[in-house]
Amino acid sequence: MSDCVIYHNPACGTSRNTLALLREKGIEPRVVEYLKVGWTEAQLKTLAARAGVPLRAFLRLRGTRAEALGLTGEGVSEATLAAAMAQEPILVERPIVEGPRGVALCRPAERVLDLI
Structure with a gap:
């Protein structure tokens, strides 16, 4: 099935388990290692x-700098979050799976x- 995409971090146990579960179900997703390829805000x-x-x-x-970057407060806009997340994957x-x-x-x- 080519209409399945996993945004994957191979160092993460949950990510590895999710990928294994997809494969167990006979699905070979497109694997995107987002720490290597990054994200766009859009x-x-x-x-x-x-x-x-x-x-x-x-x-x-x-395990991130989210708090140090001031991203955890309630008033942080989606635009600010998107910019930070795109800059630091x-x-x-x-x-995340599609x-x-x-x-x-x-x-x-x-x-x-x-x-x-």
Whole structure:
């Protein structure tokens, strides 16, 4: 199935588990290692909109500079978040999966089952 994309960090256990679950279901997704290829602001905003969540839902806090960059406050705009996340891809929580039934942050990995 070529209409499935996983935005993947191979160092993340949940991301690896999600990829393994897709493959177990007979799906070979397009794997995008976002730490290598990066993000665009438009791409991040589109993925969040398709997932039906604010961009803030994709912000990774643990192990990042999100707090130091002032991104955790309630008044931070989506434009500010998108710019920071595009500049520092590690700020994006993982894995995000695009499947035939939509887009979701797949934490836990089993959330991917709703997308295929």
